Amino acid sequence: MSAAAEKPDTDDNGAVALRGVRRVYQTGSGELLVLRSADISVAPGEIVALVAPSGAGKSTLLHIAGLLEKPDAGEVFVGGAPTSTLDDSGRTALRRTEIGFVYQFHHLLPEFSALENVVLPQMIAGLSKREAEERGRETLTYLRVEHRMTHRPAELSGGEQQRVAIARAVANAPRVLLADEPTGNLDPRTSRHVFDALLGLVRESGVAALIATHNLALAAEMDRTITIEDGIIVPLDPLGGATGGNPFGN
Numbered sequence: 001m002s003a004a005a006e007k008p009d010t011d012d013n014g015a016v017a018l019r020g021v022r023r024v025y026q027t028g029s030g031e032l033l034v035l036r037s038a039d040i041s042v043a044p045g046e047i048v049a050l051v052a053p054s055g056a057g058k059s060t061l062l063h064i065a066g067l068l069e070k071p072d073a074g075e076v077f078v079g080g081a082p083t084s085t086l087d088d089s090g091r092t093a094l095r096r097t098e099i100g101f102v103y104q105f106h107h108l109l110p111e112f113s114a115l116e117n118v119v120l121p122q123m124i125a126g127l128s129k130r131e132a133e134e135r136g137r138e139t140l141t142y143l144r145v146e147h148r149m150t151h152r153p154a155e156l157s158g159g160e161q162q163r164v165a166i167a168r169a170v171a172n173a174p175r176v177l178l179a180d181e182p183t184g185n186l187d188p189r190t191s192r193h194v195f196d197a198l199l200g201l202v203r204e205s206g207v208a209a210l211i212a213t214h215n216l217a218l219a220a221e222m223d224r225t226i227t228i229e230d231g232i233i234v235p236l237d238p239l240g241g242a243t244g245g246n247p248f249g250n
Contacts, residue, residue: 014041014042014043014044014046014077014080014208015042015043015044015046015078015079015175015176015207015208016041016042016065016076016077016078016099016175016176016208016210017040017041017042017076017077017080018038018039018040018041018061018064018065018071018074018075018076018077018233019039019074019075019076019077020037020038020039020073020074020075021035021037021038021039021061021064021071021073021074021075021076022035022036022037022038022071022072022073022074022231023035023038023057023060023064023069023071023072024072033231034057034060034231035057035060035061035064035071035228035231036230036231036232037074037231037232038061038064038074038228038231038232038233039232039233040210040226040233042176042208042209042210043208044175044206044207044208045202045203045206045207045208046208046209046223046224047199047202047203047209047211047222047223048209048210048211048222048223048224048225048226049211049212049213049218049219049222049224049225049226050062050210050211050212050213050225050226050227050228051212051213051214051216051219051225051226051227051236052212052227052228056227056228056229057228057231058180058212058228059180059212061228061233062178062180062210062212064076065176065178065210066095066099066101066176066178067083067086067091067094067095067099068095070084078094078098078099078175078176079098079175096121096124096125096172097125097172097174098174098175098176099174099175099176099177099178100168100169100170100171100172100174100176100177100178100207101169101177101178101179101180102162102165102166102169102177102178102179102180102182102198103165103179103180103181103182104180104181104182104184106153106161106162106164106165107165108153108161108164108165108168109153110152110153110154111152112152113149113150113151113152114140114145114148114149114150114151114152114153114156114160114164114167115133115136115137115140115149115150117153117164117168118132118135118136118139118140118164118167118168118171119132119133119136119171120132121168121171121172122135122136122171122172125172127172132171135171136149136167136171137149139167139170139171139201140163140164140167142167142200142201142204143163143164143166143167143197143201144163144197145160145163145164145167148160148164157190158186158187158190159186159190159193159194162182162183162186162194163194163197165182166182166194166197166198166201170201170205170207173205173207174207175207175208176207176208176209176210177202177207177208177209177210178209178210178211179198179209179210179211179212180212181212181213181214182194182195182198182211182213183195183213183215183218184213184214191215191218195218195221198211199221199222219236225237
């Protein structure tokens, strides 16, 4: 376990931190409380697994950490700075440079090549085409898909598509990487290869990573594991259950 994983989870100066975050959705049958008072801090270079059953609030937590949703209460810190006062354009600008996303489905643009999918977000963020292409080639080479750079997503295997999606997420050298079941659509062997590539990239770059997964074996290889119980984040031993009980209810 890394030194970062041994620190108490109370550091607002982590790469990303949530403090007292509350999120409630209005439904036809009343209020649905998803997050009651969520607290978490992820340090640079730390990899945190988020393991919880469907409907517990994993995606909501990732969306709030990634500034895609605003909490109803509480604060989200990115690089130690609060984000609650940012307007939509400010949040978008921060996401563009500081936060990378990897989803269960790759969401690559089908009409563009693998390299172009990695280059476009960098150019949107302000890099020149030459700089973006150089960085894109380096990242795709690191992830061992350099021989597929000119291929479109439909011509790539599932594992290759997800590696390109990872390359796109980290191409802007973000401070934070958020991944929602990044290997969930892959077979076990491909999942292993993609996961190893993802972990290697995180270790190499020093990005702070929060990864939602149902795979307890993969979670056990990360620095620490958390779950969501009754809207609160609690530590989880991926081999022995949550400190407050088994999050899967069996």
